[in-house]
Amino acid sequence: MWSRIPRQQADDSSSTSGEEPRPDVVKPSPVFQPASAPEGFDSWQHKKLRTLHSMSVDNTRVFACGRMAGVLHEKLQRAPQFDTPLCSNCFNKSHA
Ligand SMILES: [Zn+2]
Numbered sequence: 487m488w489s490r491i492p493r494q495q496a497d498d499s500s501s502t503s504g505e506e507p508r509p510d511v512v513k514p515s516p517v518f519q520p521a522s523a524p525e526g527f528d529s530w531q532h533k534k535l536r537t538l539h540s541m542s543v544d545n546t547r548v549f550a551c552g553r554m555a556g557v558l559h560e561k562l563q564r565a566p567q568f569d570t571p572l573c574s575n576c577f578n579k580s581h582a
Contacts, residue, residue, distance in 0.1 A: 522565045529562040530555060531570065538566050540576040551575030 523529040523540035530539045530549060539549040539559070547555055551573050 529566055530559045531562050531566060532556075533558045533560055536570060537573050538562075538570045538576070539573045549573070549576055 526543055527540040527550065528543055530541050531537065532539070535558075539551060539553065539555075541549045541555065549555060552575070553573075
């Protein structure tokens with residue numbers, strides 16, 4: 487007698503599960519802290535991105551991070567605002 491045929495459970499739940507799409511955009515993580523350029527450096531801010539760079543006072547074209555100053559960069563005469571994103575390359579360096 488073949489009365490005890492094991493019933494195979496149909497597994498329909500193996501359809502593609504919704505995986506979380508990974509965002510392709512890598513968000514830069516600027517450091518938010520009140521900061522000013524160290525001694526001997528000027529603070530430069532991008533007018534649109536508001537990113538703060540530092541540049542040696544002897545320099546007028548290239549920031550400490552190696553970026554060129556553009557028309558959108560302006561030299562700050564005063565301390566930047568608290569929520570100013572800092573260029574990590576300019577401000578990670580220890581100018582001690
Ligand atoms: Zn920079």
